[in-house]
Amino acid sequence: MPASDASENDHQPIAEIDRLIHEPARLMIMANLYVVESADFLFLMHQTGLTHGNLSSHMSKLEAVGYIEVVKEFVDKKPHTMLRLTDAGRDAFQEYRERMMEVLR
């Protein structure tokens, strides 16, 4: 096998890393949602330390690719946003972890 081919294969796991999850803020959101069934916006803000705007923007990106489900509801006549990982999001996060372990092995 030519040297360049071997090198390409060595870097294959890195190339396959999910860039959407790899971003630190989104990684925190995904990790925090992975360990629970669901959490609301405020709880995630406290857990991740992200600002309202930051969390909102990353939440939209993760929702757009179908990794998280965002449910807006009213509790005591006040708006309330619940977030949870979808099955696709759970699989993607699991795959991301395996891929990273492979890369750093």
Next chain:
Amino acid sequence: MSTQIDLLKIEKKAYRDSQQDGLMEVMMGLILMIFGGFFYSPIFAFYIILIIFSGKIVEFIRRRYTHPRIGFVKFHEENPKDALAGVFLFEFAVIVIIFTLISIFGDVKDYSQWVKWSPLFFGMILVGPFAHAASRSGSIRYTGYAILSVVLGLFFSLIEFGSGCAGLILYLVLIGAFLFLGGLVIFSQFLRKYPLPAEDGPYASK
């Protein structure tokens, strides 16, 4: 980066934060004091209704005071079969320990011996929920409660009391009052630490 993510640590922090309001202690303390009262006088049986609705009461208070401050989280439900099996196994182990203790220091056929050792029995039973909370949260606070409940239980079992259930009643009221008052202190600190976000503020709007 990912290999450095400790999911167990994240889960424990989430659980710990969700319980930081001290309401679990308040309710548990109240229940233990009611139990103590029940052994003192059957009139307290009326308050057992509080125990039945304790979960709903805590949920109601949390919806009003805790969730608007730190948010709401729902954890994955534990397998009820495993949980029940664990509880039965633990209770069985406690009964075996108490049975062994009474056999060594007294007579198992003597009812008064069972009454005498009942504070330790309750103390060991309390280890179950505290150990469970400690393992889920990683908080040393619950380990402290577990140790205290056993040490106090042993203390009240070894002291000689005149009337039958006096040791047990004192033990339940004392540990209950400790948890209840401690929980209230934690709750008031929690309210001070997390003021309510403004109605029209950015946190309230989501």
